[in-house]
Amino acid sequence: MSFQVKLKALTIALLVSISSFFLLSSAFCPIFAQTAEISAQPQAAQTAEVTVTAPAAEAAAPASQPVPPAEVKPEIPAAPAEAKIEITGELKSIEIQAPAQTAEITATATVQPAQTAEVAAPAVTPAPAPAAEVKPETPAAAPAPAPAPEAKPAAPAKKAVKFTATPDTLFITPGSTCDLSKVKLEVKTPEGEIKPVSVDSWSADTGSVNMTTYTPPTAAFKGTAALLANYTYAGETLKTELEIKVRKPYIEERLIVLYMALILAIIILLSINKATGGKNYFIRRIGGLNAIDEAIGRSTEMGKPVLYLTGLSDMSSISTIASISILSYVATKTAEYETSLLVPCCRSLVMNTAREVVKESYLEAGKPDAYNAENIKYITDDQFGFVSGVDGIMLREKPAANFYLGHFMAESLIYAETGNSIGAIQIAGTSEFSQIPFFVAACDYCLIGEELFAASAYLSRKPKDVGTLRGQDIAKLAIMVIVIIGVVLETVSVINPGMASSLGLYKSFFQTK
Amino acid sequence: MFLRKTLPLLICFFCGVFAIVGFFSAEGTAINTYYEKLAKWNSIIAAFAMLLGVGNLIRVNFIKITRNHHDKIYCAILIASLLITATFGILGGVYPTKIDPANPQLMDFFKNKCAYIFEYMMKPMQSTMFSLLAFFVASAAFRAFRAKSFEATILLVTAFIVMLGRVPIGTSIWPGFAGISEWILSTVNMAGSRAITLGAAVGATAACLKIILGLETRYLGGE
Numbered sequence: 001m002s003f004q005v006k007l008k009a010l011t012i013a014l015l016v017s018i019s020s021f022f023l024l025s026s027a028f029c030p031i032f033a034q035t036a037e038i039s040a041q042p043q044a045a046q047t048a049e050v051t052v053t054a055p056a057a058e059a060a061a062p063a064s065q066p067v068p069p070a071e072v073k074p075e076i077p078a079a080p081a082e083a084k085i086e087i088t089g090e091l092k093s094i095e096i097q098a099p100a101q102t103a104e105i106t107a108t109a110t111v112q113p114a115q116t117a118e119v120a121a122p123a124v125t126p127a128p129a130p131a132a133e134v135k136p137e138t139p140a141a142a143p144a145p146a147p148a149p150e151a152k153p154a155a156p157a158k159k160a161v162k163f164t165a166t167p168d169t170l171f172i173t174p175g176s177t178c179d180l181s182k183v184k185l186e187v188k189t190p191e192g193e194i195k196p197v198s199v200d201s202w203s204a205d206t207g208s209v210n211m212t213t214y215t216p217p218t219a220a221f222k223g224t225a226a227l228l229a230n231y232t233y234a235g236e237t238l239k240t241e242l243e244i245k246v247r248k249p250y251i252e253e254r255l256i257v258l259y260m261a262l263i264l265a266i267i268i269l270l271s272i273n274k275a276t277g278g279k280n281y282f283i284r285r286i287g288g289l290n291a292i293d294e295a296i297g298r299s300t301e302m303g304k305p306v307l308y309l310t311g312l313s314d315m316s317s318i319s320t321i322a323s324i325s326i327l328s329y330v331a332t333k334t335a336e337y338e339t340s341l342l343v344p345c346c347r348s349l350v351m352n353t354a355r356e357v358v359k360e361s362y363l364e365a366g367k368p369d370a371y372n373a374e375n376i377k378y379i380t381d382d383q384f385g386f387v388s389g390v391d392g393i394m395l396r397e398k399p400a401a402n403f404y405l406g407h408f409m410a411e412s413l414i415y416a417e418t419g420n421s422i423g424a425i426q427i428a429g430t431s432e433f434s435q436i437p438f439f440v441a442a443c444d445y446c447l448i449g450e451e452l453f454a455a456s457a458y459l460s461r462k463p464k465d466v467g468t469l470r471g472q473d474i475a476k477l478a479i480m481v482i483v484i485i486g487v488v489l490e491t492v493s494v495i496n497p498g499m500a501s502s503l504g505l506y507k508s509f510f511q512t513k
Numbered sequence: 514m515f516l517r518k519t520l521p522l523l524i525c526f527f528c529g530v531f532a533i534v535g536f537f538s539a540e541g542t543a544i545n546t547y548y549e550k551l552a553k554w555n556s557i558i559a560a561f562a563m564l565l566g567v568g569n570l571i572r573v574n575f576i577k578i579t580r581n582h583h584d585k586i587y588c589a590i591l592i593a594s595l596l597i598t599a600t601f602g603i604l605g606g607v608y609p610t611k612i613d614p615a616n617p618q619l620m621d622f623f624k625n626k627c628a629y630i631f632e633y634m635m636k637p638m639q640s641t642m643f644s645l646l647a648f649f650v651a652s653a654a655f656r657a658f659r660a661k662s663f664e665a666t667i668l669l670v671t672a673f674i675v676m677l678g679r680v681p682i683g684t685s686i687w688p689g690f691a692g693i694s695e696w697i698l699s700t701v702n703m704a705g706s707r708a709i710t711l712g713a714a715v716g717a718t719a720a721c722l723k724i725i726l727g728l729e730t731r732y733l734g735g736e
Contacts (some may be wrong), residue, residue, distance in 0.1 A: 339612030348566025361736035384642035431713035441657035453716030
């Protein structure tokens with residue numbers, strides 16, 4: 001007998017043993033199948049300890065026979081069976097210890113007056129015990145809860161008059177005044193009628209206000225001013241709040257991001273311009289991208305399909321768009337080699353985009369007949385539902401090359417290990433830092449971070465793509481310089497604390513909100 | 514050509530520029546208001562696209578059933594599950610609701626069923642898939658940590674130290690493991706993490722710029 005067969009037999013035996021154990025346990029230990037109902041009407045947050053008794057005949061029933069239903073009344077003192085009920089706080093747990101005929105029940109519950117708490121509890125005797133109904137009816141000796149007070153019919157609530165300002169927040173720029181006539185003031189009467197009103201007066205916590213205009217305290221004031229509108233309705237003074245936010249029309253703290261993005265954009269556009277002008281740039285070798293042709297060739301030789309995943313994200317993710325660009329190249333190759341390309345999708349928009357891209361690639365390769373729309377299908381938006389679907393495809397179709405390029409989360413290792421188990425050549429790439437180690441460990445090739453975005457340039461070698469890549473590299477160089485200056489300043493400020501202010505200025509330049 | 518290429522590129526350009534301006538505009542400005550609306554449009558479009566996905570799912574699996582595919586039983590289960598869950602969800606609501614037995618309603622049968630399916634079927638199945646990770650991590654680590662080369666040996670030693678620093682037995686062997694482990698994670702690992710993140714951010718920015726300016730058109734199909 002082979003090892004695998006032995007292992008199977010051992011597993012089956014183990015499963016049978018576990019099942020038998022649970023079946024026998026439930027047969028001989030009626031603990032699993034019994035309930036006790038506790039009906040109580042204590043006041044909130046009261047504690048009651050009640051000793052209750054079951055009739056002796058019931059308590060002494062033979063173990064083999066089912067004990068008839070026992071109604072346990074707290075008034076009867078000193079009996080063979082005892083139940084202690086403690087009710088306090090929120091309903092959390094119930095414990096029962098059942099030595100012979102004595103039942104000790106500790107239940108913890110918060111019960112509002114005139115409510116009923118039902119607690120599932122295990123059995124109290126070795127024999128199958130019936131449902132026990134324990135009713136703490138406020139025995140004289142025990143500190144039982146007081147009976148619930150009878151609910152009095154509530155007096156009809158007086159409907160309030162509502163005074164509102166729409167909008168409740170206004171925005172103005174520093175140095176300007178706020179026109180309060182834009183604010184719509186309304187009163188909702190108890191009858192439900194809404195009528196526009198004019199305010200009696202305004203008051204402000206800062207700055208000055210008259211009936212129509214709010215003026216901030218200073219021209220340079222930035223922040224929030226709280227205004228109060230006062231209106232008298234049927235002799236009652238009503239108030240409503242209005243916030244006035246004084247701020248610039250743009251977010252100043254984000255301006256550094258805009259400057260950096262503009263610099264990056266200029267660098268990239270200049271690089272594209274140079275590249276389209278005939279300048280030839282060197283691109284370092286990226287192993288994962290070189291292996292794409294090899295992987296597709298292997299699939300063709302083996303007569304097996306190629307599997308391509310674009311990740312979990314929708315078309316709004318830049319990783320997915322980068323992945324779709326690579327899919328275009330892969331589809332062209334699979335069309336040339338007449339190899340089947342499977343693209344299960346987690347998002348329906350991605351599926352439609354992928355279909356268009358693959359169809360165009362097959363057309364470009366001159367193999368429109370080889371395109372099969374059914375190979376690009378939507379599975380589910382659910383993360384692990386999608387994982388199980390893809391794993392199923394891998395195990396059934398046994399692709400010879402798997403591509404995982406895009407945005408991946410916890411499921412990355414499940415794909416990679418399943419792909420590894422079927423012997424597929426695997427090329428992965430993601431910008432998600434936390435998933436890179438899994439792909440590095442389990443895949444043959446891995447595109448790390450920016451390599452995913454550089455892939456389209458690397459594969460196409462078109463001037464506009466290569467120029468973009470060149471621009472990226474220059475931007476990275478600039479970032480490296482900024483980081484190195486920061487490190488030097490930080491080190492110097494530790495040695496010479498007098499330099500700390502320079503470091504602070506440097507840091508504040510790059511801080512955003 | 515105009516509808517397939519030029520118009521999408523124009524829409525992409527205007528939406529991209531508008532999103533950038535909206536990101537820098539302050540709360541309450543007209544641009545910011547429309548910028549927030551644009552984000553909502555995205556969700557609405559995605560919701561409509563869901564219909565496409567569901568339609569595709571039903572079509573693909575239905576074709577398999579009619580063609581007597583060997584997986585037809587699974588296709589049937591999938592379609593049945595989809596329809597049952599959707600029926601309960603649409604007619605009875607997605608979230609748990611209270612049913613008043615004293616005042617029975619026509620739709621009471623459908624209520625809470627969708628929440629029940631999610632709680633007692635979806636969640637356990639999701640957990641089952643997720644729990645596979647425990648075994649996959651072990652098998653991947655076994656392959657990755659084989660000291661085949663100098664780099665793999667460094668990986669093995671580092672991983673061993675980090676693991677010892679994170680488990681009680683490691684600190685009981687030598688308390689210094691915790692400190693070394695923390696240093697590796699907060700200094701060496703963090704430096705690598707930030708380098709990759711910065712590179713990816715620059716790459717993403719460049720890719721966005723290419724898309725907004727219409728230099729990248731592969732996602733529309735073809736060059």
